[in-house]
Every structure is written in C-alpha cells, then in structure tokens.
Amino acid sequence: xxxxxxxxxxxxxxxxxxxxxxxxxxxxxxxxxxxxxxxxxxxxxxxxxxxxxxxxxxxxxxxxxxxxxxxxxxxxxxxxxxxxxxxxxxxxxxxxxxxxxxxxxxxxxxxxxxxxxxxxxxxxxxxxxxxxxxxxxxxxxxxxxxxxxxxxxxxxxxxxxxxxxxxx
Amino acid sequence: xxxxxxxxxxxxxxxxxxxxxxxxxxxxxxxxxxxxxxxxxxxxxxxxxxxxxxxxxxxxxxxxxxxxxxxxxxxxxxxxxxxxxxxxxxxxxxxxxxxxxxxxxxxxxxxxxxxxxxxxxxxxxxxxxxxxxxxxxxxxxxxxxxxxxxxxxxxxxxxxxxxxxxxxxxxxxxxxxxxxxxxxxxxxxxxxxxxxxxxxxxxxxxxxxxxxxxxxxxxxxxxxxxxxxxxxxxxxxxxxxxxxxxxxxxxxxxxxxxxxxxxxxxxxxxxxxxxxxxxxxxxxxxxxxxxxxxxxxxxxxxxxxxxxxxxxxxxxxxxxxxxxxxxxxxxxxxx
Ligand SMILES: NC(=O)c1ccc[n+]([C@@H]2O[C@H](COP(=O)([O-])OP(=O)(O)OC[C@H]3O[C@@H](n4cnc5c(N)ncnc54)[C@H](OP(=O)(O)O)[C@@H]3O)[C@@H](O)[C@H]2O)c1
Numbered sequence: 001x002x003x004x005x006x007x008x009x010x011x012x013x014x015x016x017x018x019x020x021x022x023x024x025x026x027x028x029x030x031x032x033x034x035x036x037x038x039x040x041x042x043x044x045x046x047x048x049x050x051x052x053x054x055x056x057x058x059x060x061x062x063x064x065x066x067x068x069x070x071x072x073x074x075x076x077x078x079x080x081x082x083x084x085x086x087x088x089x090x091x092x093x094x095x096x097x098x099x100x101x102x103x104x105x106x107x108x109x110x111x112x113x114x115x116x117x118x119x120x121x122x123x124x125x126x127x128x129x130x131x132x133x134x135x136x137x138x139x140x141x142x143x144x145x146x147x148x149x150x151x152x153x154x155x156x157x158x159x160x161x162x163x164x165x166x167x168x
Numbered sequence: 169x170x171x172x173x174x175x176x177x178x179x180x181x182x183x184x185x186x187x188x189x190x191x192x193x194x195x196x197x198x199x200x201x202x203x204x205x206x207x208x209x210x211x212x213x214x215x216x217x218x219x220x221x222x223x224x225x226x227x228x229x230x231x232x233x234x235x236x237x238x239x240x241x242x243x244x245x246x247x248x249x250x251x252x253x254x255x256x257x258x259x260x261x262x263x264x265x266x267x268x269x270x271x272x273x274x275x276x277x278x279x280x281x282x283x284x285x286x287x288x289x290x291x292x293x294x295x296x297x298x299x300x301x302x303x304x305x306x307x308x309x310x311x312x313x314x315x316x317x318x319x320x321x322x323x324x325x326x327x328x329x330x331x332x333x334x335x336x337x338x339x340x341x342x343x344x345x346x347x348x349x350x351x352x353x354x355x356x357x358x359x360x361x362x363x364x365x366x367x368x369x370x371x372x373x374x375x376x377x378x379x380x381x382x383x384x385x386x387x388x389x390x391x392x393x394x395x396x397x398x399x400x401x402x403x404x405x406x407x408x409x410x411x412x413x414x415x416x417x418x419x420x421x422x423x424x425x426x427x428x429x430x431x432x433x434x435x436x437x438x439x440x441x442x443x444x445x446x447x448x449x450x451x452x453x454x455x456x457x458x459x460x461x462x463x464x465x466x467x468x469x470x471x472x473x474x475x476x477x478x479x480x481x482x483x484x485x486x487x488x489x490x491x492x493x494x495x496x497x498x499x500x501x502x503x
Contacts, residue, residue: 119420128420158416
C-alpha cells in the first residue's frame, strides 16, 4: 500500500534521520520527501513523506515507533492507485439519458467517468460509446462495473467490458 | 480393439478418413489394431464384426448420403447397435443437443451400462449432465473420454490433466468458438458490419444457416461447462452460465475499441465459481487475441501462472486428432 504521511519535526539536525529509520526498519520504501521549510513555525518544520509499505500492520508499527520517538504525525492516509476501466456500450445510449448514466456512476465515491466517445451512425439505429472510467483502488472497479450492469439491465444497454476486472 | 461409430456426419466420416490414413502407424507405434465394427446414422447401421471396409463406407456416403446403402446394412438404430454389436469402444458423434442431450445421452449411458468405453465429440450430454455420465462410467469401470468436446483439436483437457496435474486451476478464459471469432476478426480487420460478415461466413460454410448456436454463445457456454466440471471440480450445467452473444456488437463498437488498442472477442470465463460468456475487450497484444477461426484457452494456475494454448477448435479432420488421442489413451491404459 502507498501511504502519505504528514509529520512535524523539530528544526534541529538529525531529526529527519530519526523519522525515516522506522520506515525502512519495517520494510517501507520511500517514494518522496517534501520539507516545507517555508512553513516553519515555533522551531518546528512540517514534512510530507510518501512511501510504500506491505500492509496496515507494518504501517501501525511504523507510526507507533514514530510516536515513541516523539515525532508528531499530523496526518496519515492511504494513497489509492487510480485505475482506468474501459468499456464499450451499445444500445439506445442517448435516448436512455446518457447524462443520467454518467451521474449514477459518478455518484459512487472514488469513481469518475473521465471520457465518453460516442458514435451514432443513424438516429434510428442503436448507437455505440466507449467510456473511460477512473476508479481509485481495485475494489471500486467491481463496484463501478456492477453499477454499470444494473443500469444496462434497466436501459437495455449492451456492455462490453475488458478482461477480468479491467485488468490491462 | 473394436470400435463402434455412432453418427456418421462430418466428424464420423473424418474419423474414417483419419483411420484409413493412420492404420499402419497406429499399429507400428502403439500396436493397436483398430477395427470399426459398426457405423450408424439415422438411416440404419452397417455391421461387420471383422471390421467394415471404411473406403466403401465413405464411398456409400458420397453416393447416397445414407449408411443404410452400405452392402448388408441393417435397419437398426445406433442405440440398438450399441446394445447388440460386441465392441470395446463407442465413438459418439451425433449432433449436440443442449436441451435434452439426446440422442447422445442415451447412447453414452447405454454404452456405460454394458461396459463399453465412450469417446465423444458431442457436447450436449456433457453440458447437461456431466456428473451423471461420469458416475455411470465409473459404475462399470469404463473410460469416458471427451477431449474433442471442449477444444476441438486443441488438447486442452489433456494439457490441464497431464501437464498441469500438480497445479490448481484458478481460472480459465478463452475463445472457444471459431465461428464467432471469424466474424469478429472480420469486423475488426475489414471494418464491415456484423450482418455482412455473418452472411459471408455462411457462404463460406464457416457459419451455419441457423447461426444462433454459435453467435448467441450457446456453443461457448457448453464448452465452458465441460471445462469447469472436468478441470475445476465443479458441478455445473448449462443453465449456470451467464451468456451474452455477439449479435449486439456493432461495427461502431468494434471501431471504438480498435481506436484504444482493443479487439472485441467472445470470451468464455470461469473464475471464482462464476461462469460467463460475453464479448470482451481484449488488448491487441494479449495472448487471447488470436485471428480468424482459431480457438485459444488460457489457464491461470497457482504454480505455473498463465499458460495459453491455441489451435483449431473444429474441423472434420482436425477434431479427430482429439478422438484418436482419446482412443490411444484407452488402449494404453488397458495394455
Ligand atoms: N464439426 C466439427 O468440427 C465439430 C467439432 C467439435 C465437436 N463437434 C461435435 O461432434 C458432433 C458431430 O458433429 P458433426 O459435424 O459430424 O455433425 P453432423 O455432420 O450433423 O453429423 C451428425 C451425424 O449423427 C447422425 N445422427 C443423428 N441422430 C442420430 C441417431 N439418433 N442415431 C444415430 N446417428 C444419428 C447423423 O445422421 P444423419 O446424417 O442421417 O442425420 C449424422 O451422421 C456434434 O455433437 C458436434 O457438436 C463437431
């Protein structure tokens, strides 16, 4: 899992090393460190670190260790990887309210329709669309596809999804 | 080894042709002496306990299209032939029927009951009642072989059973129907609409006059059921598959997919106890993207990872590679 962590360090030498040690000790892989020197307040400097760690258990251990070392963790969160799902849809896509279809997908937290390419060869006939959906985290892929299937059922649309779980 | 042929259409006649070509090499390589002691179709049965003249049987079909016109053939049915004519193996190649499984189901059950091995290319009975057939075979201790039913010439079942015998199969996905692959490949390459490519494939004899069995995904679903039961220890039948065919795949859909580097293929997939047949977007550089009427299957296993096999999923001669290998494996087991 990718983790984003904000902490506040004393502005004296050796502090950063003290903060990074627990991360590497538990197998964390540091991706970036941002020192917000312009935000120094009362001799303390905010630092933003992004790192990769195997599981929540190890993350807990890292945070405990930081606290033991008297380092204040002000914010902690998982950075969800963005995944892209591509689907192709056929049917009366426009007549069945494309806006509504998109809205109902966007309603799901962490899901966003990023692009729709529409082809309508003949107003009488069914149209086709390619939809790109951005989701944060793999669990959302399934949610988004389930919602899409639900809408398809209701509006008699035909969904062509990519191979397993949007795997590329 | 005495063989009975029930069903003498494309596959049955292909079997006779392959035997004519292979008799010597089979004897030399394996010491098998295969004799076809009866051939049945709807019209009746040709019988010769010392082995029929296959050349003559094929010539009879050429001339009249009915096995009853073979000299001395009798008006007895395939089922009666199985009951009455002494033989070791029944090769069942009658039409696949996904609603009742007949006539194949009765043929197979009768063969098992009286202790004859069965080798078949007929999917219908297996897609409906796999377990019942397996149990009937094991009751009398005979072999039940069906390599040809799922992959045509692709040795998909043997590959999994023999070569991946220590692995657990997590998922199987693939293109298990040549006709739909031919149509979708045509739409993609020539950018022609579904109806036109379908008509063209009917003219070429690739699609049937009534193509619904293929294009509505029924054929793919039957094969998927057989794979799930045979290789993943499931107990499912045709009705457990979520099936969507390719009728609603528009040319525009194909083009929209193409723009993003995908081809649309009718994919059968078993994963997490779920069976699904549906058109899917396959990246152009993915191993499942095979052209024309080819079939392909990909296994995902716990040890080997992904293994892919590509080959002809049908064909009167090609499919007989599977029937023949099944017969050879029965022979080897017995001797
Ligand atoms: N063709 C392929 O490439 C292929 C590939 C894989 C699997 N298969 C499967 O193999 C089987 C045979 O296919 P095929 O292409 O050879 O079909 P086919 O050309 O239609 O031949 C079917 C044969 O079965 C006979 N038959 C029908 N009902 C019968 C009965 N009650 N008793 C005895 N014979 C009967 C037919 O006789 P009449 O001609 O007198 O009606 C005909 O000789 C099917 O189940 C098919 O799904 C085919």
